[in-house]
Amino acid sequence: MRGDKLTIKEIAALAGVSRSTVSRVLNEHPDVSAKTRQQVSQVIAETGFSPNPIARSLSSQKSGIIGLAIPLTIRSLFEDPFFPRFIQGISQSCNAHDYTLSLFLFHSQEEEAKLYPRIARRQLLDGVIVAASQSENLLVPQLVASQIPFVMHGRHEDPGVSFVQVDNVNGATRAVTHLIRRGCRRIATITGRMDSLSAVDRKQGYLIALWDRGYPIDEKLIIAGDFTEMSGYEAMQRLLAHKPDAVFVASDTMALGALRALREAKISVPKDIALVGFDDLPHAATADPPLTTVRQPIRRAGALAVETLIDIMYNGLEPTRRIIMPTELVIRVSCGAGQIGQV
Amino acid sequence: MRGDKLTIKEIAALAGVSRSTVSRVLNEHPDVSAKTRQQVSQVIAETGFSPNPIARSLSSQKSGIIGLAIPLTIRSLFEDPFFPRFIQGISQSCNAHDYTLSLFLFHSQEEEAKLYPRIARRQLLDGVIVAASQSENLLVPQLVASQIPFVMHGRHEDPGVSFVQVDNVNGATRAVTHLIRRGCRRIATITGRMDSLSAVDRKQGYLIALWDRGYPIDEKLIIAGDFTEMSGYEAMQRLLAHKPDAVFVASDTMALGALRALREAKISVPKDIALVGFDDLPHAATADPPLTTVRQPIRRAGALAVETLIDIMYNGLEPTRRIIMPTELVIRVSCGAGQIGQV
DNA sequence: ATGAAAGCGCTAACAT
DNA sequence: ATGTTAGCGCTTTCAT
Helix, strand or coil: CCCCCCCHHHHHHHHCCCHHHHHHHHCCCCCCCHHHHHHHHHHHHHHCCCCCHHHHHHHHCCCCEEEEEECHHHHHHHHCCHHHHHHHHHHHHHHHCCCEEEEEECCCHHHHHHHHHHHHCCCCCCEEEEECCCCCCCHHHHHHHHCCCEEEECCCCCCCCEEEEECHHHHHHHHHHHHHHCCCCCEEEEECCCCCHHHHHHHHHHHHHHHHCCCCCCHHHEEECCCCHHHHHHHHHHHHCCCCCEEEECCHHHHHHHHHHHHHCCCCCCCCCEEEEEECCHHHHHCCCCCEEEECCHHHHHHHHHHHHHHHHHHCCCCCCEEEECCEEECCCCCCCCCCCCC | CCCCCCCHHHHHHHHCCCHHHHHHHHCCCCCCCHHHHHHHHHHHHHHCCCCCHHHHHHHHCCCCEEEEEECHHHHHHHHCCHHHHHHHHHHHHHHHCCCEEEEEECCCHHHHHHHHHHHHCCCCCCEEEEECCCCCCCHHHHHHHHCCCEEEECCCCCCCCEEEEECHHHHHHHHHHHHHHCCCCCEEEEECCCCCHHHHHHHHHHHHHHHHCCCCCCHHHEEECCCCHHHHHHHHHHHHCCCCCEEEECCHHHHHHHHHHHHHCCCCCCCCCEEEEEECCHHHHHCCCCCEEEECCHHHHHHHHHHHHHHHHHHCCCCCCEEEECCEEECCCCCCCCCCCCC
C-alpha cells in the first residue's frame, strides 16, 4: 500500500505489461485496450502508486510548474490585502489545472539579478506570471528573449507581451463622474506611485472624467501617495489647505488613511468632503463611514492570468493576449451616497 | 551566449574535459585542479550555461524545492496582513539558501484530498512547512508516515513533530498583566476560533494572568470571535452589556472591529474601556486611538521555519525541534497608556 | 494494441 | 585529479 518507492517498472511487473503500457495508462493515451487499462489502473489504485513528477518532467520537458514572480517595487502591495487575494485566485486556478505554483519574491536587487535568469530559462518553469511594477522591468526582456510563455498582471507597452489587467482608467472615470453627478465641484485625487501603471491609469481616469465634463484641472488637487495607509493620511492633510469637496483615492488602504486624517481634523465625511476609494477590500465596507469604492475582481484576475498563461503554453505566444477586466462602482456612504444607481 | 539549450555535454566538449569534471565544478567538489576548474568556469561564464534543475533533481534525488502548505481553515488568515509577512520571511530565507518555494493553498476538501498525498510523497518536495490550523489535521499524519522533513508553524501535540511558534501564552499574559497593573478590574477577552491553537494559547495566557493575581474568571467576559474584523465588532457589542473596563483582543484585526463598535457606542478608549490587541500589524499604530498590542516576529518566524526545515533535511528528523519565539508588548494609547514601561 | 529501446541531462560510484 | 559508466524514473518513437 505504500506507493512511495514504487516505480513504473514495478507496476508493469505487477500488472504483467510493459512499462510503456503503464505510461500510456498514466497519460490517458487512447491506444490501450479497455481490459489492459483496467488491469493496470487496478494495480495503480491498489498500490497507491503515483509517478515521479521529476522523472516525468525530465522526459517530457514539461515541469508542470508555473512561476509567480513579484518584483521588488511591488513590495508595498504585499502589505495590502490585495496580494493574498490575487495569489488565492492564481493558486485556485493552478490547482484546477493541475499545475504546481512556485512563488518568487525579491527582497533586493542582488536577488533579482540572481534569480531572474533562472526564472527566464525554460527549465524549471513551464510558464511565468509577472506582477507588473515599474515599466522598466528587468525581468520582462529576459522572459521575452527566452521565449518562455508568460503573462503580466497589469498592462505592458511592449506589443509582444500578453497581460491581464483591470480597467483602471474606466473604473476611476466612473468614480469621479459619480462625484460630479452628486454635485461635487472641487474634486481632488490621491494617486499611487507613478511607477505603477495602475496608479497612472487611475489618475488618467480621474483626468478624463473632469475633461469630459469640462471641469478645470487644478494641479494642487492632485497629490501622490504610495499606496500605504500613512501616505493617504499625509496626502489628505496636505489636501485640506486647498479645500476640496471630494477626493478620489487610488486605493482603499490610502482612503482609510485619508479618513483618519479627516477624522482628526473633525471634518465630516461625506457632509463636508465626499470620498471614493479603489479596490473594495473588506475594510472598505466596515470603514467609518462605509467607503464608496471601485471594486476590482482581484481573485478572478489571478485565475484569468493562469488560464491565459496555459492558453499560451498550449497554443503559442502569438497572438498577444490582452485581457481587460471591468470594474464595478460600489456605492456606500462616503461619497454622499443616496443611490443614484450604479453609474 | 544563449545558455538555454546547452547541456553539460557541450560544456565538457568546449572545455576539453569530461562531463563528470564539469559536474564537479558545478557542485564545487574539491577534487578538481585549480587550472581545470578555472577553464571550465570560464566556459560556463562565457556560454551562460546553467545546469538543468530537473535533470539534476532526478539524478541527485533532491529537488531543491520547499513546499508551503496552508490548510483550508487558515483561509481567514489570508485576509489578514499576517500572511503576506509570513510568506515574505519564508521566501527570503528560501532565496538565501537557494531553495525554490512552492505554495499550496487549498480551497476545498476535495483539493486537500487530492493534493495532500502529492505533497507528502517525497518526490517533488525536499521538505514542507505547514501552517497549523485545526488540531486534527489530515496532512500531518501523511507527512509523518512518509518520513518527509517538515515543520509546523504553530505548536503541535505530536511529540515527533517539529515546529516554530510564537509564545502566545506569555504574550497574552503580559498584555493582561499590564491591564491589571493599570488598575483594570473587569478585564474581558475576545478570542479567536478555538480550533486555532494560537487562539487557545492566547486565551490561556489571559486566564493565567487573572489567576496569578487572584482575579475571578467571569465566563461572560470571554467571547469567541473568528479573527475577522467583523467578529471583533460583534463580540465587542455583546461584551458591552457586561460592562468590562478592559478587553484583551486576540488579534489586531479583531481589535479594530472592537474599536469600531466602541466608537459607534460612543464609548471612549481608553478612558471608559482599555484595549489591547495582538500582532502589531501596521494598522495597529494608525488606529484611533493607536492600539497597544503584542508584537510577534512574523517574518522572523517564517525565516526560522525555513532554517529549521533545512536543518532537519540535513541532519535528520530527530531530535524534534521545538522553537518558541518571544513576543513584545508594544504600549500605545488604547490601554490607557502612560509608560509604566515594558512589562 | 503492445513491447523494446533510446533517450531526457545530470550525478556519483568506480576505475585509473 | 580525471574519465568511464551506470543509473535516476519516466516518455516516446519505432517496431511488431
